[in-house]
Amino acid sequence: MKTLKVGMLGAGVVGSQIARLLIANKSDLASRAGANLELVSIAVKDSKLKRDGIPAALLTNDAKSIVNDPQIDLVIEVIGGIDPAKELILTALKNGKSVVTANKALLAKHGAELYAAADKANVDLYYEAAVAGAIPILRPLRESLVGDHVIRVMGIVNGTTNYILTKMDENGAAFADALKEAQALGFAESDPSADIEGFDAAAKAAILAGLAFHSRVTDNDVYREGISKITAADVKVAKAMEMVIKLLAIAELTPEGAVSVRVHPALISRTHPLASVRDSFNAVFVEAESAGQMMFYGKGAGGAPTASAILGDLVAVARHKVNGGIGPKESDYADLKIAQIGQTKTRYLIRLNVADKPGVLESVAHVFASHQVSIQTVRQTGAGDKAELIVMTHSSNESSLSATVKDLKNLPVVTDVASVLRVEGVN
Amino acid sequence: MKTLKVGMLGAGVVGSQIARLLIANKSDLASRAGANLELVSIAVKDSKLKRDGIPAALLTNDAKSIVNDPQIDLVIEVIGGIDPAKELILTALKNGKSVVTANKALLAKHGAELYAAADKANVDLYYEAAVAGAIPILRPLRESLVGDHVIRVMGIVNGTTNYILTKMDENGAAFADALKEAQALGFAESDPSADIEGFDAAAKAAILAGLAFHSRVTDNDVYREGISKITAADVKVAKAMEMVIKLLAIAELTPEGAVSVRVHPALISRTHPLASVRDSFNAVFVEAESAGQMMFYGKGAGGAPTASAILGDLVAVARHKVNGGIGPKESDYADLKIAQIGQTKTRYLIRLNVADKPGVLESVAHVFASHQVSIQTVRQTGAGDKAELIVMTHSSNESSLSATVKDLKNLPVVTDVASVLRVEGVN
Structure with a gap:
């Protein structure tokens, strides 16, 4: 059996789970990919820091050595952020390596440039983990529903804000108190603005919209409002009207055929399938012309769930290296306007x-x-x-x-x- | 742009929707597949019967002429049943045509033989529509979750029985009355035994189990009980205990590592995500080691939803014909025992x-x-x-x-x- 060498950029919460699973599930992954997937190098900030379950010999401070190593076939990027992730991924793609990433911010801003580099080198760029963690939603949109016309995608794609809104709904808590509880429990970061102001959800909305409508959508196209102004009084009124407040990422076609893409808190009926998505769970509700209404539900974040999505992609791109072929490229032929x-x-x-x-x-x-x-x-x-x-x-x-x-x-x-x-x- | 010629076996409820959509969405499908998908022939029992939206010139009584036509690249099978679908599909595969089918009964019984023929000819065999209609569940299981270990799949995969059980729950109706209502509304057939005795769900359970556990599972491996013995008293007791009765298709790994696969009515808590799946909707609940709990929800049957799933597969296999490569083959390396x-x-x-x-x-x-x-x-x-x-x-x-x-x-x-x-x- 062939061996494909895997390099990884980053070994944080997600990266360390990926490393653990690549080693623990070696034999199953090989049977499924049709090749041994050998993790040969992991770039980290401090390669001298010991990490549970990761052999110290795999660690390096030199991320460029991974993306330039001619021995490495596949690269996983879990550093996050734009810089240096963007240049590293572009170099890896240029050097003929397929890339699997969870980097929603980068894809929402520079997706077109990354896709173009992958296309030029005829390699894969996969990123199921970028939206809704372990929930398969990007592959269903870009493959399963590719024969249909998607009309609307409406998702709860940020676990932190959903946790806060759930507590406000359950306990009548004020926003500030629910946020503090979320921070104490590790569901919100000490600087929570990327989550509560909707930036994280907006990047995901851009990715969902682009795939759903076969058009280019970036984070700048997304109208965005966070949840920090939601009050206990709002939640109480929602409750009295048998509704619940959720932070929704919405991408829909307007009657004029433009793409409306936005993130904002909204009231939905308690009988709507998204209303029962509580705590830090995520879900994406999709409406398509022929398929009708669908919902995809699960864990939107966390080390192991995100690692599951990344390893699914890794097996897919490895199969392509073994059997030939390549996954879907950027599909932006529809070239739709963005609705104001x-x-x-x-x-x-x-x-x-x-x-x-x-x-x-x-x-x-x-x-x-x-x-x-x-x-x-x-x-x-x-x-x-x-x-x-x-x-x-x-x-x-x-x-x-x-x-x-x-x-x-x-x-x-x-x-x-x-x-x-x-x-x-x-x- | 290249043109791929498509032949279809069958033009019933699903087939006529496929024909309509292939014509109406021609340009989108071409952009997505990278090739024009030209429907050139449809085999039906009576080619003289007029069908809305289908040009009469496409109809033929001679199914064999389609699977033997060297001009045809892709074959869609929507006749259903074992005979003559099996021989027609095998011939199409042998002749180098990729096949898309919705035929759960055939796949559950003769999947291995079909897979072997596809593998030998190096063509694709896709069948997303065979389980849970338009809901993407097979592609998530065999591609998105391929880097994870699935522990359990639990689905409501038969809309007829779910409709009947929903009415019994809502109205306290007796089974026979709820069945009559379902028949009157077209949710159940005049001979309802394939649905109510669990045969339909059992075929789907076998397919789900095989994909989830990378092992060969046939319909004969599935333990099966239907819902015809469920009484209004059972439903009442369930309600009093805050539970609901559903016909579940369950595939799970036993502690000994065997596959338990079964279809039977069962009580589940009203707080379980599957409990809120009502009427003729379907949903599949999946638990995986790293990804955790997920649910996939939507329409499990009907002409347009099933057509959506088939066209998604058609675009996928067309992409492979254009760009090279091939989808996942049968993955049965795990070779697990079936639990009694x-x-x-x-x-x-x-x-x-x-x-x-x-x-x-x-x-x-x-x-x-x-x-x-x-x-x-x-x-x-x-x-x-x-x-x-x-x-x-x-x-x-x-x-x-x-x-x-x-x-x-x-x-x-x-x-x-x-x-x-x-x-x-x-x-």
């Missing part, structure tokens, strides 16, 4: 603090009507100083809604626009 | 009609203990002539449980063993 957020249509829930006196509803309704935003339901709670109007709109475009909110803020009877939240999962 | 049902361990719920007098529980408990079946809970309902004992066991092997049930039937204080149901989804 102002043109994106959805429903909204708006909470207003108002004076409890006659004529308030009339004034508020007038503002909505003046921007052609149609109201589905209005509910008033409280009385006197604490009166609150909860307005649910029909589907409206974002620019009309924003103009409505601006005018509501200037309306004398409105003390405060307490919150504006999108409602997804219904048409 | 007697050795399979699970928990059980047993309902007994008993005389309501002192000493009953002692006698009943003695029978369980004598077979080393450990009781978790006992609940008594009713009194006098209508007293019922509901016994939940700890995990027990099937042979001990069967022996227990046999002795219970002979116990004077037991009027009747009303039902014996497995409990799954807990360890």
Whole structure:
């Protein structure tokens, strides 16, 4: 049996699991790939640091030595970030090595350049682990559903924010307290901004959108709002309306055939399949023209789940080295426009603090009507100083809604626009 | 751009959708496959019958002419059944054509022979549509999770029985009434035995087990019980215990490393992800060593969903014809034993009609203990002539449980063993 030599860039939480599994499952992986997969070198920052289960002889400080080593056939990249990962991957591809990576930020920003390098060298670039960890979602989108027309992808793709929102929903906790709990338990980093402000989910949304619609989508194309402004009051109102707030990554085709791609918190019905995705779990809900509605659910992060996705890709690219052939290249033939957020249509829930006196509803309704935003339901709670109007709109475009909110803020009877939240999962 | 000629065997509900989509989505499919996919011939029983959207010139009565036509590159088989599908597919493969099929019965019985023919001719045999319709589950198992160790696959893979069980759960309907409703709505056939006796699910279980465990599994290896004995009383008891009855296709590794593969109704907790799979939807729950728990959910049948899966496969095998390479072959290197049902361990719920007098529980408990079946809970309902004992066991092997049930039937204080149901989804 042939032996393929594997080099790895990085040996953190994911890398150390990959190294462990490559050694522990050597014989199964060989039978499945049709070749022995021999881990020969791992680039780390400090090669003198001992790592459990990783032979010290495999460690090197010199990442370039791996991507330039003519003996190495396959490269795994789990450093993350743009620099130096980008140059290392480009060099590996140029040198004829197939690359497996989990680097969502890099793919969302420089995917086209990486794909072009892989194509030029006729090698594979695989990255199932970049979105939703162990859940197979990229292969289903770019292979299983390739004979269909995807209409919409709607995912819970960030475990940290889903954990925080789950705790807010379960305990009525404030955002800051739920974040602190998540940090204490290791579900959120000490600087949580990449997660809670939606940057991580936005990179994943760009990757999902590109694959779903066969068009080039980068992180800059993604409209993004995080969850840091979600309050316990928002969660309470959602609950009362039998809905739940989730941070959603949405990629959909507009009626005009453009791609709308965005990450923001949104209300969904508790009966929607995504509503039952709790704690740090991830799930991606896909709607396609012929296949209908599908959902893919599982663990979105963690060392072992991410390692599972990377090893699945490694076996695939190894099979290609053994048997010939190559995986799907970048598919961007559709070349669709990116829809501006102002043109994106959805429903909204708006909470207003108002004076409890006659004529308030009339004034508020007038503002909505003046921007052609149609109201589905209005509910008033409280009385006197604490009166609150909860307005649910029909589907409206974002620019009309924003103009409505601006005018509501200037309306004398409105003390405060307490919150504006999108409602997804219904048409 | 190259043109690949496609022949299709069958033009029923699925075939007519495939024909429609191949024509309507011609340009997208060409861009994705890297070749024009030209449907040149469709074999049907009666080629004179007009079919909406299918040009009459494409129809032929002569299926052999398709599989023997040297101009045809790819063959889609949607006739179903063993004969003549088997010989036609074998001939197509022998003649160097890649084959895409949805034929679960054939694959579960003669998969090895088909795989061998594909391997010999170095062509592809793809069959994503054979299990769970449009839901990508076979590609995730044989490609995405190929770097992991699957521990268990547990699926709701038959829409007819899931529809019937959902109605029994929602309305308290008797089995016969729910079946009649399903037949009236077209969810069940006039002869429903393939569905309700679990034959359809058993074929799918064999396919799932083979892919999950890299071992050869046929329909004959699958232990099978249908749902026709499930009563409204069973459903009511399940509900009272916050569980739901589902027909499950289960493939799992035993502690001894054998494959246990079975189809039977079982109780699962209402909090289990499979519990929320209602009506004719399908879902497959997968547990893997590194990836953890995953679920794949969607439409398991129907013309358009099945066509989606077949066209995804068609694009994949077309890409291989254009770019070289080939998909995964049969992976049966693990060569595992099939566990006998007697050795399979699970928990059980047993309902007994008993005389309501002192000493009953002692006698009943003695029978369980004598077979080393450990009781978790006992609940008594009713009194006098209508007293019922509901016994939940700890995990027990099937042979001990069967022996227990046999002795219970002979116990004077037991009027009747009303039902014996497995409990799954807990360890």
